[in-house]
Amino acid sequence: MERKTVSTCPFCGVGCGIVLHTRDDRITWVDDDPGNPSSRGMLCVKGRFGIPFVQHPDRLTTPLVRRDGELQPASWDDALDIVAERLLEYRGAFGSFASAKATNEDAFVQQKFVRLVMGTNNIDHCTRLCHSPSVEAMLVQLGSGATSNSYIDYEEASCLVVVGCDPDSNHPVIASRMRKAVDDYGTKLVVVNPKRIDLAERADVFLQPAPGTDVALFNGMARAILDDGLEDREFIAARTEGFEAWRAVVIERTVEEYAQACGVDPHALRLAARLYARPPARRGLPADERPGSCLAWGMGITQHTHGTDNAHALINLALLAGQLGRPGCGISPLRGQNNVQGCGDAGCIPDSLPGYQPYRDDVAARFEEAWNAGIPREPGIKATDMVERIATGEIRAMYIVGENPLLSEPNLAHAGDLFRRLEFLVVQDLFLHETAELADVVLPACSFAEKDGTFTNSERRVQRVRQAVPRVGQSRPDWEIICDLARRMAPRVGVDLGQFAYRSPAEIFAEMARLTPQLRGISYEQLDREGGIQWPCPSADHPGTRFLYAESFPRGRGRFVPVRQATPAAELPDADYPLILNTGRVLYHWHGGTLTRRVQALMDQVSEVPVTIHPGDAERLGIADGDEVVVRSRRGRLTGRAVVTDAVRTGSVFVPFVKLRESAANFLTNNAYDEPSRIPEYKVCAVRVEKKRPWDAALTGGWPTASRDK
Amino acid sequence: MKVDGRTAPETGSILDAVLALGIHLPHLCKDDNLPPIGACRTCLVEADGRVVAACHTPAAGVSEVLTASERVARLRREVLRLTSRMHGREPDVAGGPRSGEIWAAYEEHGLERPAFPRRIRDGTDATSPFFEFEEQACILCGRCVTACQQLQHIGAIGIAGTATSARVTPGAGATFASSICTACGSCVAACPTHALRPKPMSDPAQAGRSRRRGNGTEDR
Ligand code: SF4
Ligand code: SF4
Ligand code: FES
Numbered sequence: 001m002e003r004k005t006v007s008t009c010p011f012c013g014v015g016c017g018i019v020l021h022t023r024d025d026r027i028t029w030v031d032d033d034p035g036n037p038s039s040r041g042m043l044c045v046k047g048r049f050g051i052p053f054v055q056h057p058d059r060l061t062t063p064l065v066r067r068d069g070e071l072q073p074a075s076w077d078d079a080l081d082i083v084a085e086r087l088l089e090y091r092g093a094f095g096s097f098a099s100a101k102a103t104n105e106d107a108f109v110q111q112k113f114v115r116l117v118m119g120t121n122n123i124d125h126c127t128r129l130c131h132s133p134s135v136e137a138m139l140v141q142l143g144s145g146a147t148s149n150s151y152i153d154y155e156e157a158s159c160l161v162v163v164g165c166d167p168d169s170n171h172p173v174i175a176s177r178m179r180k181a182v183d184d185y186g187t188k189l190v191v192v193n194p195k196r197i198d199l200a201e202r203a204d205v206f207l208q209p210a211p212g213t214d215v216a217l218f219n220g221m222a223r224a225i226l227d228d229g230l231e232d233r234e235f236i237a238a239r240t241e242g243f244e245a246w247r248a249v250v251i252e253r254t255v256e257e258y259a260q261a262c263g264v265d266p267h268a269l270r271l272a273a274r275l276y277a278r279p280p281a282r283r284g285l286p287a288d289e290r291p292g293s294c295l296a297w298g299m300g301i302t303q304h305t306h307g308t309d310n311a312h313a314l315i316n317l318a319l320l321a322g323q324l325g326r327p328g329c330g331i332s333p334l335r336g337q338n339n340v341q342g343c344g345d346a347g348c349i350p351d352s353l354p355g356y357q358p359y360r361d362d363v364a365a366r367f368e369e370a371w372n373a374g375i376p377r378e379p380g381i382k383a384t385d386m387v388e389r390i391a392t393g394e395i396r397a398m399y400i401v402g403e404n405p406l407l408s409e410p411n412l413a414h415a416g417d418l419f420r421r422l423e424f425l426v427v428q429d430l431f432l433h434e435t436a437e438l439a440d441v442v443l444p445a446c447s448f449a450e451k452d453g454t455f456t457n458s459e460r461r462v463q464r465v466r467q468a469v470p471r472v473g474q475s476r477p478d479w480e481i482i483c484d485l486a487r488r489m490a491p492r493v494g495v496d497l498g499q500f501a502y503r504s505p506a507e508i509f510a511e512m513a514r515l516t517p518q519l520r521g522i523s524y525e526q527l528d529r530e531g532g533i534q535w536p537c538p539s540a541d542h543p544g545t546r547f548l549y550a551e552s553f554p555r556g557r558g559r560f561v562p563v564r565q566a567t568p569a570a571e572l573p574d575a576d577y578p579l580i581l582n583t584g585r586v587l588y589h590w591h592g593g594t595l596t597r598r599v600q601a602l603m604d605q606v607s608e609v610p611v612t613i614h615p616g617d618a619e620r621l622g623i624a625d626g627d628e629v630v631v632r633s634r635r636g637r638l639t640g641r642a643v644v645t646d647a648v649r650t651g652s653v654f655v656p657f658v659k660l661r662e663s664a665a666n667f668l669t670n671n672a673y674d675e676p677s678r679i680p681e682y683k684v685c686a687v688r689v690e691k692k693r694p695w696d697a698a699l700t701g702g703w704p705t706a707s708r709d710k
Numbered sequence: 711m712k713v714d715g716r717t718a719p720e721t722g723s724i725l726d727a728v729l730a731l732g733i734h735l736p737h738l739c740k741d742d743n744l745p746p747i748g749a750c751r752t753c754l755v756e757a758d759g760r761v762v763a764a765c766h767t768p769a770a771g772v773s774e775v776l777t778a779s780e781r782v783a784r785l786r787r788e789v790l791r792l793t794s795r796m797h798g799r800e801p802d803v804a805g806g807p808r809s810g811e812i813w814a815a816y817e818e819h820g821l822e823r824p825a826f827p828r829r830i831r832d833g834t835d836a837t838s839p840f841f842e843f844e845e846q847a848c849i850l851c852g853r854c855v856t857a858c859q860q861l862q863h864i865g866a867i868g869i870a871g872t873a874t875s876a877r878v879t880p881g882a883g884a885t886f887a888s889s890i891c892t893a894c895g896s897c898v899a900a901c902p903t904h905a906l907r908p909k910p911m912s913d914p915a916q917a918g919r920s921r922r923r924g925n926g927t928e929d930r
Pocket of ligand 2: 894
């Protein structure tokens with residue numbers, strides 16, 4: 001039988017509409033959805049051709065329980081009984097990772113389980129590893145941690161400033177929309193990236209700063225705006241605070257000094273600043289509208305030991321230029337996973353309740369009333385700290401849903417040691433990945449194509465996910481597994497069974513909407529009738545919100561936060577490790593590659609880790625394009641294929657963090673953290689690159705991660 | 711506005727109105743996602759007595775549309791007959807979702823196909839792991855080029871050459887694999903003839919390629 005199911009793409013945070021074509025319950029083709037306002041009929045290679053992971057034979061089909069040191073198949077009842085029994089022992093020494101790939105409903109049920117049944121706020125997800133500094137900075141300065149604009153604003157902007165991200169690889173459909181702006185409307189484009197990304201080809205200004213010097217760069221742009229008198233004085237006076245104190249810090253140095261600090265041309269820096277603050281009107285802009293500028297950034301800003309400072313410096317720029325709260329402008333941290341926004345909205349973060357509501361008595365009381373039991377009021381431990389605190393015994397058991405920290409944490413050898421010290425580890429996922437191999441119990445979860453629910457994309461659009469194929473093996477949706485588990489534990493901790501008796505994702509969504517002000521007006525009926533809706537949507541008759549901050553900021557006035565350039569990074573090159581490693585992604589794989597490695601066509605396209613190196617460095621090291629090379633840091637090593645191009649700066653090496661042929665960049669990266677957000681410094685560490693010699697064969701690969709030596 | 715005597719909305723193009731009523735009308739160069747190109751002329755209708763291409767004629771201001779009058783049916787049949795001279799045999803593998811459009815149009819207009827088996831352009835390009843291109847099935851409608859250029863703003867492919875040497879290509883001597891193509895698949899989704907078509911999804915459970923059936927167009 002042939003069927004078509006309208007759903008939402010499970011890869012990046014763009015959230016494209018997809019139509020799954022199935023024949024006799026097998027996926028045969030993935031079509032675009034012309035009616036979807038986020039993707040407008042576009043898809044990228046992953047969404048179009050990357051879906052076969054769903055029905056891959058490697059999928060976990062039964063629960064696995066460790067017996068005599070081996071993971072062995074078990075029934076659901078046995079597996080869940082064991083998990084229930086053991087987890088009860090670890091209340092107070094427990095942490096949980098939620099999945100930004102799962103649905104909002106899965107996430108909501110998981111945080112409810114952790115808070116209500118496990119009695120802790122130790123729940124977090126991968127946002128800690130990607131945009132926690134952005135969220136941290138936006139909360140302090142504006143009072144909300146979401147993208148302020150919509151993708152349509154990229155097409156309506158007169159200038160786009162794209163910083164520290166490579167949309168062509170990570171958000172390809174956003175890249176298409178940005179190219180459309182430049183091609184069709186003459187929008188100005190400023191690209192800031194240590195690597196010459198594809199989008200730089202269309203850029204009016206391309207700045208290639210030295211790694212880790214972002215604060216200097218943005219302070220330099222601010223200084224240039226002040227020098228030229230291009231700041232938006234009206235906006236500053238009416239909508240912001242802290243301007244004078246901030247200004248005093250920025251004018252400590254001149255544009256030339258700032259430019260020198262980050263190794264860019266001061267004229268280019270001034271030009272970029274001018275374009276951002278006062279771009280010339282794009283073609284077709286109504287005469288009475290002020291030309292707007294959008295600021296979009298990615299992990300190049302956040303994954304530094306001063307990631308939060310970087311984000312502050314950017315947001316200061318937006319406040320200075322008044323590029324917020326109108327069509328065609330705004331600020332966008334581009335989200336990496338399909339549902340990072342939603343997973344945070346649903347409350348899978350340690351420092352606030354669903355909807356970013358604080359642990360204030362009146363707020364907590366509403367949740368306690370709805371859930372009929374007490375919840376903890378202390379902020380929980382953040383993801384990266386949960387891992388580090390396994391060492392101190394503060395965390396002794398973990399429940400990890402849809403995440404693979406042993407590929408995504410920095411300094412994997414170190415993380416692996418810590419995970420082996422856990423007393424009890426439950427992993428719930430699609431595949432037996434590196435972390436699952438260490439687990440005591442592995443629970444098979446359904447993919448997005450086997451369940452109903454919602455994802456929330458980078459532009460805050462809540463969209464439906466619909467079941468297209470039957471569940472693979474005995475796998476079950478995350479929410480169902482967690483409810484089943486919670487029901488086994490609830491009576492023992494004084495929680496009503498009824499709190500985990502949902503019959504459908506729609507019921508879960510309804511509860512979440514009741515408790516979360518920005519989602520209050522959204523329901524499944526409305527999503528099915530009208531398509532995706534952008535929060536805030538406070539009431540059922542509300543159309544959703546295209547851009548935030550039109551009138552005011554959630555915290556009242558926008559706040560300038562003065563920041564100064566700190567040491568560029570925790571680890572800088574020296575004689576032994578003379579090059580700087582920068583990590584990122586490739587178009588054809590998604591993150592660590594747990595999903596995309598299972599799609600043959602994607603593997604045919606990129607099967608080995610590419611190591612991008614500048615021709616000058618390559619020549620000095622005797623490396624030619626296509627050579628096998630070994631990259632080492634103080635923490636580990638990997639083997640990859642050299643790609644020699646001047647797209648990277650001299651002295652730096654770029655390696656995507658996908659794991660191919662046992663090689664992964666995170667064996668090299670540094671577990672040094674940004675203080676306020678606790679994000680690791682993935683973007684800078686010191687390495688050495690050598691051509692692989694024949695006797696290096698034994699070195700191929702990373703440290704062993706699969707062994708378990710408790 | 712009336713279409714074949716039935717009331718239709720006057721927003722958008724005549725083609726939108728026709729399709730909204732569920733009336734079959736070929737529209738080989740008009741993609742759902744894209745503005746009309748107006749190249750193929752297979753969507754001809756009679757609008758207030760004039761013969762126009764439905765895809766790029768606005769519905770507003772038109773009072774009566776005929777899709778099946780003897781005159782337009784004959785003209786469309788003629789256009790389709792000329793179109794059928796542009797390609798060779800129908801490939802016997804599954805195409806993309808819109809691939810059936812051309813063969814269905816022949817069927818509806820009572821045409822044997824291909825009317826004039828010919829092949830000057832008959833290259834294939836299977837260098838992309840994701841999709842393949844069989845030139846002899848291409849009608850040069852340009853949908854793929856428009857999808858790549860105007861939807862995705864990539865511009866990896868174009869139509870090079872003129873007359874019988876015209877061809878869709880990622881550049882002289884270039885293959886999809888060696889071009890700037892990002893394998894987004896928009897061109898594949900757009901192609902109405904399965905000249906561009908997905909490689910079968912690497913699905914171990916689905917042995918071999920399925921032959922496409924239906925539209926009375928089994929390979930002979
Ligand atoms: S390949 Fe397909 S879409 Fe492209 S011109 Fe040929 S027939 Fe048209
Ligand atoms: S698959 Fe390649 S040729 Fe086709 S539209 Fe995408 S980029 Fe262009
Ligand atoms: S569809 Fe109207 S001219 Fe081709």
